[in-house]
Amino acid sequence: MSDSRLSVLRDEIDSLNQDLLVLLQRRAELVLEIAKIKRAQGLDGYDPEREFEMLQGLMAAVTGAFEQAQVKEIFRSIFRASVDIQDRERRRSLRVLRRDLVPEGGIRVGDVAIGAGRPVLIAGPCAVETPEQMEEIASALARLPVAKVLRAGAFKPRTSPHAFQGLREEGLKLLREAADRHGLVTVTEVLDTSTLDVVAAHTDMLQIGARNMYNTELLKAVGRVGKPVLLKRGFMATIEELLLSAEYILCSGSDAVVLCERGIRTFEPATRNTLDIAAVPLLKGETSLPVIVDLSHALGRRDIVLPCARAALAAGADGLMIEVHPRPDEALSDGFQQLDLASFAVLVEALGFGVGKPRAEVEIGRE
Ligand code: PEP
Numbered sequence: 001m002s003d004s005r006l007s008v009l010r011d012e013i014d015s016l017n018q019d020l021l022v023l024l025q026r027r028a029e030l031v032l033e034i035a036k037i038k039r040a041q042g043l044d045g046y047d048p049e050r051e052f053e054m055l056q057g058l059m060a061a062v063t064g065a066f067e068q069a070q071v072k073e074i075f076r077s078i079f080r081a082s083v084d085i086q087d088r089e090r091r092r093s094l095r096v097l098r099r100d101l102v103p104e105g106g107i108r109v110g111d112v113a114i115g116a117g118r119p120v121l122i123a124g125p126c127a128v129e130t131p132e133q134m135e136e137i138a139s140a141l142a143r144l145p146v147a148k149v150l151r152a153g154a155f156k157p158r159t160s161p162h163a164f165q166g167l168r169e170e171g172l173k174l175l176r177e178a179a180d181r182h183g184l185v186t187v188t189e190v191l192d193t194s195t196l197d198v199v200a201a202h203t204d205m206l207q208i209g210a211r212n213m214y215n216t217e218l219l220k221a222v223g224r225v226g227k228p229v230l231l232k233r234g235f236m237a238t239i240e241e242l243l244l245s246a247e248y249i250l251c252s253g254s255d256a257v258v259l260c261e262r263g264i265r266t267f268e269p270a271t272r273n274t275l276d277i278a279a280v281p282l283l284k285g286e287t288s289l290p291v292i293v294d295l296s297h298a299l300g301r302r303d304i305v306l307p308c309a310r311a312a313l314a315a316g317a318d319g320l321m322i323e324v325h326p327r328p329d330e331a332l333s334d335g336f337q338q339l340d341l342a343s344f345a346v347l348v349e350a351l352g353f354g355v356g357k358p359r360a361e362v363e364i365g366r367e
């Protein structure tokens with residue numbers, strides 16, 4: 001074959017490639033337009049029946065050098081790529097990814113701003129146990145020169161049904177009273193939709209625990225309440241799944257969502273969970289929602305809370321959650337991981353939260 005014939009043929013191939021590209025892009029536009037119409041009707045973009053019909057039609061029309069199996073493979077990859085662009089388009093429209101979601105002043109829980117540039121401390125016992133216990137913790141917390149939220153569970157999601165389940169409504173009242181006596185705001189966990197109203201009536205912020213991150217009906221219901229929500233990452237949840245759980249809340253009427261990394265399950269038994277520090281910058285890169293780190297449930301031990309708290313702040317966390325109890329050895333739940341008040345005070349000061357202490361350490365990594 002002469003060189004000139006070869007170059008004519010190659011030119012034709014080049015031109016066909018260009019035509020195919022134009023056709024493929026036109027097809028992609030149509031795919032996205034169809035997906036939009038179907039989404040408006042509440043339908044999924046992917047339709048296996050339609051795909052099957054298209055393939056049948058194509059198979060019946062196959063003539064030429066490409067055999068049926070090859071044509072099938074080529075169109076299958078076009079179909080797969082079409083699903084991918086629909087997913088990408090759908091992801092782009094997610095509310096959780098919007099950069100304008102959180103106002104400059106952060107998410108307000110009473111007079112506390114989370115995500116406004118200064119790290120916030122969320123501290124308190126695992127569970128509300130007695131009025132005296134709550135008083136001791138609330139008064140110690142109130143003295144700290146840092147923006148803080150008092151935490152304590154009244155409805156506890158325990159692994160064993162025989163373990164302490166929390167004081168329920170009585171616990172909510174004790175938490176509220178202790179916080180009010182000391183001018184503190186509160187966060188407490190809501191376990192289900194049936195107790196949502198009573199929990200919401202007593203607290204400033206609602207916590208969705210790790211076990212409930214996938215409870216979509218509860219997520220929608222807390223979104224409708226309109227109070228700020230602290231959403232914890234499930235211990236088997238990916239970062240993407242956490243973002244989509246936040247999306248449920250955001251789509252139900254509340255933009256005030258704070259995300260919480262609290263460790264995920266791995267094969268490592270030295271800590272209760274594995275603290276996923278990388279989740280902090282990754283989440284902050286994807287969303288403008290504040291991100292806090294729960295050191296107590298991530299680690300399940302108190303001896304390494306300080307270095308891990310430093311790591312969390314250096315990674316860009318907007319706050320820390322730490323469990324504190326006046327007498328951890330007597331705690332009705334999670335005693336092994338709670339700090340006593342003296343150790344807690346030392347830790348807060350070591351983090352640069354203390355009176356007159358430089359905040360340099362706290363500011364590492366945030367510009
Ligand atoms: C809690 O914060 O009280 C709690 C139970 O944590 P988690 O849902 O992360 O296990």
Ligand code: MN
Nearest residue numbers: 126323333334
């Ligand atoms: Mn706990």
